[in-house]
Amino acid sequence: MQHLGVLKESERRRLVALAPAGVKRLSAQLRVSVQRGAGRAAGYSDEAYAQAGATLVEHRDEILRGCDLVLGHDSHYRGEDVGGPKTFIGFLNVLNDRDVVDHYRRPGITLHSLDLIPRTTLAQAMDVLSSVASISGYQAVLLAAERSLATVPMITSAGGTLRPARFLIMGAGVAGLQAIATARRLGAIVRAYDVRSASRTEVESLGATFIEVEGAVEDRKAGGYAVEQTPEHLERIRQVIHAEASQADVIITTAKIPGRKAPLLITEDMVRGMKPGAVVVDLAAATGGNCALTEPDSTVMYDEVTILGPTAIECGCAHSTSFLLSNNYTTFIEHLLKNAENPADEILKATRVVENGEVVNARYLGN
Numbered sequence: 001m002q003h004l005g006v007l008k009e010s011e012r013r014r015l016v017a018l019a020p021a022g023v024k025r026l027s028a029q030l031r032v033s034v035q036r037g038a039g040r041a042a043g044y045s046d047e048a049y050a051q052a053g054a055t056l057v058e059h060r061d062e063i064l065r066g067c068d069l070v071l072g073h074d075s076h077y078r079g080e081d082v083g084g085p086k087t088f089i090g091f092l093n094v095l096n097d098r099d100v101v102d103h104y105r106r107p108g109i110t111l112h113s114l115d116l117i118p119r120t121t122l123a124q125a126m127d128v129l130s131s132v133a134s135i136s137g138y139q140a141v142l143l144a145a146e147r148s149l150a151t152v153p154m155i156t157s158a159g160g161t162l163r164p165a166r167f168l169i170m171g172a173g174v175a176g177l178q179a180i181a182t183a184r185r186l187g188a189i190v191r192a193y194d195v196r197s198a199s200r201t202e203v204e205s206l207g208a209t210f211i212e213v214e215g216a217v218e219d220r221k222a223g224g225y226a227v228e229q230t231p232e233h234l235e236r237i238r239q240v241i242h243a244e245a246s247q248a249d250v251i252i253t254t255a256k257i258p259g260r261k262a263p264l265l266i267t268e269d270m271v272r273g274m275k276p277g278a279v280v281v282d283l284a285a286a287t288g289g290n291c292a293l294t295e296p297d298s299t300v301m302y303d304e305v306t307i308l309g310p311t312a313i314e315c316g317c318a319h320s321t322s323f324l325l326s327n328n329y330t331t332f333i334e335h336l337l338k339n340a341e342n343p344a345d346e347i348l349k350a351t352r353v354v355e356n357g358e359v360v361n362a363r364y365l366g367n
Helices: 018-024 046-054 062-068 100-106 128-147 174-185 199-205 231-245 268-272 315-337 346-351 362-366
Strands: 003-006 031-035 055-057 069-071 086-090 109-113 155-157 160-162 166-170 188-191 209-211 250-253 279-283 299-302 305-309 352-355
Touching: 003 062, 018 046, 018 100, 018 315, 031 062, 031 268, 046 055, 055 062, 086 315, 100 109, 100 268, 100 352, 109 346, 128 174, 128 305, 128 315, 166 174, 166 231, 174 188, 174 199, 174 250, 188 231, 188 279, 199 209, 209 231, 231 268, 268 299, 315 346, 346 352
Parallel strands: 003 031, 003 069, 031 055, 069 086, 086 109, 166 188, 166 250, 188 209, 250 279, 279 305
Antiparallel strands: 109 352, 155 160, 299 305
């Protein structure tokens, strides 16, 4: 029986890649070892892992040397001695952080990174990116509501009536749609923009108004992601968004392009035109930001506008995020065990970055 090891993430991340329920689900097919304290910051105790059937080990090296499969969300392998063939599974963001792959270029090492999971029906239950994005969109609205000087819902009181806050959501992927849904549940007026015209139906089904800017470049082969736009179209977007931004109490930006710098959507001039007390939450801060003034993991004040650039906002809901990640990783591991001998398997081929020390992933090599 193969042996799966679960690494402890950094203290900043607070997440764990496998919850006790995942251990229980996999225990019929694998022996599972968990680094002691791996789930504590996410609300999962060592006792819960032991009761689910895991063996608790003290040190990271014990996982690296003693297990056939090593799971860590973004707890990267750093080139330590692993004692033999090893398969690593995680979420390494390899298209944007290309150097992270270098440590895995060693004989006997195989790496699967689930940021490359294909957008197919079969792979949907393994889509870590969507799980993280969903929590991020939700958390972005709560963060903005906390920092805004305006209340989100309409409130009627003895002192008069407060109008609902106006939210502008840039990007209607998973994070953007969750932000729209959360803002609407809180009572906000929401307007949203996305380069993909197909997003209109989803945006409007959640009760938001879709902002259309004609002439966008779309690619049906992009798996639901946005693609790079022409400079001319980006300028048209900025002209429309400039007017929208001046009316917004909150702007949440979510536009990302795999393997590319995030597109600039909110210029310094737009921020200058926003009302005092407005808030921008830039969920693309880790890849350059959609706002020209964003600084990763920092709060920037500009003309009484607050600009936030969280790069790990999903960790604020560490327990819930870890629950979703665990389900994604568990489903992927089950698929790996079942299809490991099939070189043509679509999901394994798409996520396999390194095999026996050699980089084999077409997207990584062609990026």
